[in-house]
Amino acid sequence: MTTRTCLTFLALLTLTSGSMGAFTEEAKKALEESIQADSDRYWDASRRIWAWAEPGYQESRSSALLAELLREAGFRIDAGVADIPTAFTATYGSGQPVIGILGEFDALPGLAQGTVPERMAVENSNGYGHACGHHLFGVASAAASIAIARQIEAGQLKGTIRFYATPAEEGGGAKVYIARAGLFDDTDAVLHWHPSDQNSAGDPSNLARIAAKFRFHGRSAHAAGAPEAGRSALDAVELTNHAAQLLREHTPDFTRIHHVITAGGGAPNVVPNFAEVYYYVRHPDATVVQSIYKRLLKCAEAGALATETRLEVEYLGGTYNLLPNSVLAKVTLDNLRELTDLQYNAPERRFAEKIQQTLLNPKPLDSIGKALDRSGTVTKGSTDVGDVSWIVPTTGLSAATWVPGTPAHSWQAVAAGGMSIGRSGMLLAARALAATAWDLFKNPEVLVKAREEFEKRRAGQNYAPMLESGQRPPLNYRNKPR
Numbered sequence: 057m058t059t060r061t062c063l064t065f066l067a068l069l070t071l072t073s074g075s076m077g078a079f080t081e082e083a084k085k086a087l088e089e090s091i092q093a094d095s096d097r098y099w100d101a102s103r104r105i106w107a108w109a110e111p112g113y114q115e116s117r118s119s120a121l122l123a124e125l126l127r128e129a130g131f132r133i134d135a136g137v138a139d140i141p142t143a144f145t146a147t148y149g150s151g152q153p154v155i156g157i158l159g160e161f162d163a164l165p166g167l168a169q170g171t172v173p174e175r176m177a178v179e180n181s182n183g184y185g186h187a188c189g190h191h192l193f194g195v196a197s198a199a200a201s202i203a204i205a206r207q208i209e210a211g212q213l214k215g216t217i218r219f220y221a222t223p224a225e226e227g228g229g230a231k232v233y234i235a236r237a238g239l240f241d242d243t244d245a246v247l248h249w250h251p252s253d254q255n256s257a258g259d260p261s262n263l264a265r266i267a268a269k270f271r272f273h274g275r276s277a278h279a280a281g282a283p284e285a286g287r288s289a290l291d292a293v294e295l296t297n298h299a300a301q302l303l304r305e306h307t308p309d310f311t312r313i314h315h316v317i318t319a320g321g322g323a324p325n326v327v328p329n330f331a332e333v334y335y336y337v338r339h340p341d342a343t344v345v346q347s348i349y350k351r352l353l354k355c356a357e358a359g360a361l362a363t364e365t366r367l368e369v370e371y372l373g374g375t376y377n378l379l380p381n382s383v384l385a386k387v388t389l390d391n392l393r394e395l396t397d398l399q400y401n402a403p404e405r406r407f408a409e410k411i412q413q414t415l416l417n418p419k420p421l422d423s424i425g426k427a428l429d430r431s432g433t434v435t436k437g438s439t440d441v442g443d444v445s446w447i448v449p450t451t452g453l454s455a456a457t458w459v460p461g462t463p464a465h466s467w468q469a470v471a472a473g474g475m476s477i478g479r480s481g482m483l484l485a486a487r488a489l490a491a492t493a494w495d496l497f498k499n500p501e502v503l504v505k506a507r508e509e510f511e512k513r514r515a516g517q518n519y520a521p522m523l524e525s526g527q528r529p530p531l532n533y534r535n536k537p538r
């Protein structure tokens with residue numbers, strides 16, 4: 057945010073006749089000033105995490121940097137929670153209420169990209185890129201947590217703010233393990249956000265998901281000289297995939313089944329003795345996902361049976377669909393609407409126009425000046441925030457860190473997220489999260505209503521993580537198969 061837009065915002069706030077009185081409005085303004093004062097530092101941290109682009113569960117530098125930011129601000133760090141080296145909680149204050157803010161920081165493979173408006177793969181060590189904007193996610197959430205902590209320190213707010221450093225959102229599901237460890241059990245509400253091509257709040261739901269890797273072990277032989285002596289692990293993968301395609305016709309509406317082959321042999325003249333296929337199953341209802349997964353498993357068993365190979369299943373666990381909370385979503389949407397002030401300067405507009413030429417569905421650039429209400433919608437992605445939302449009333453928002461029309465997991469997201477467009481969106485998210493947390497500290501009756509809605513929506517359904525008993529976090533899920 058420029059100084060000018062900051063002043064405009066402050067002027068607007070002064071004009072707004074808030075229901076909470078002048079004194080508290082002043083205090084709420086201090087949140088803004090706190091985030092603005094440290095904005096260069098926050099951006100520097102995001103840029104470093106962007107450049108490191110660390111894979112899930114290997115985010116040691118990104119995690120340490122976030123912990124350092126929070127430690128310096130006086131937070132107590134509980135490192136390596138839930139047997140995950142890069143997960144931690146950072147807590148400030150004491151007593152009720154306890155408000156949690158989630159932060160993510162893992163990157164995606166194959167998407168390393170420069171901050172330029174055309175595809176330019178950059179040479180970094182691992183080819184990973186921040187195509188889901190998690191370099192902004194973790195830092196904005198930390199910034200909001202720090203702004204709240206300063207108000208607790210100043211005696212303006214009473215209670216506890218807790219930042220959750222949650223690694224490996226992209227398929228590693230750390231929040232499920234953090235949830236199983238009971239670390240959300242004493243929390244009254246949890247806030248999160250996500251980088252996006254638009255600003256929005258109002259909770260959508262999404263798809264529950266189960267992930268699994270099917271590995272097949274066969275027998276190598278010369279593919280021309282002695283094919284009868286070979287048992288192809290790749291054939292097992294192909295049969296599994298064919299069976300899964302047939303299964304697809306007989307699944308409930310809104311099911312998604314998709315896969316990649318992560319190992320399929322090395323040379324045509326060698327019968328592959330090892331192959332691996334990696335599957336996701338999704339549906340808006342977690343119980344449906346569990347039933348489809350059982351049927352998918354039969355497809356893999358069939359593949360092994362017919363090819364005389366041995367099947368090894370690595371069940372990577374599941375994540376729940378998001379349980380929306382309208383009470384919390386309304387507070388978030390009100391704050392986001394009040395704070396949304398994004399507009400491109402001339403170089404950003406030129407950058408954005410060039411990016412738009414590469415998009416299949418570009419949207420109007422001025423849409424970054426609006427905040428949309430997404431209540432009642434169902435998005436087609438999945439997130440381990442879903443599990444958190446079944447334990448504690450949870451709500452989130454999105455901020456425009458990408459050029460309108462940019463899909464997540466694209467090089468265009470890496471490019472815009474690494475330059476000033478990403479910075480402005482990140483700061484908007486930090487301000488909106490801090491303002492929402494502030495309202496929850498100040499209005500305990502909102503937390504009571506949010507809890508009532510939570511109980512009603514859960515309708516007595518108990519949360520049980522979709523993990524096998526004693527299942528350990530898949531800390532090496534981003535390693536290449538052998």
Ligand SMILES: [Zn+2]
Nearest residue numbers: 188190225250
């Ligand atoms: Zn993401």
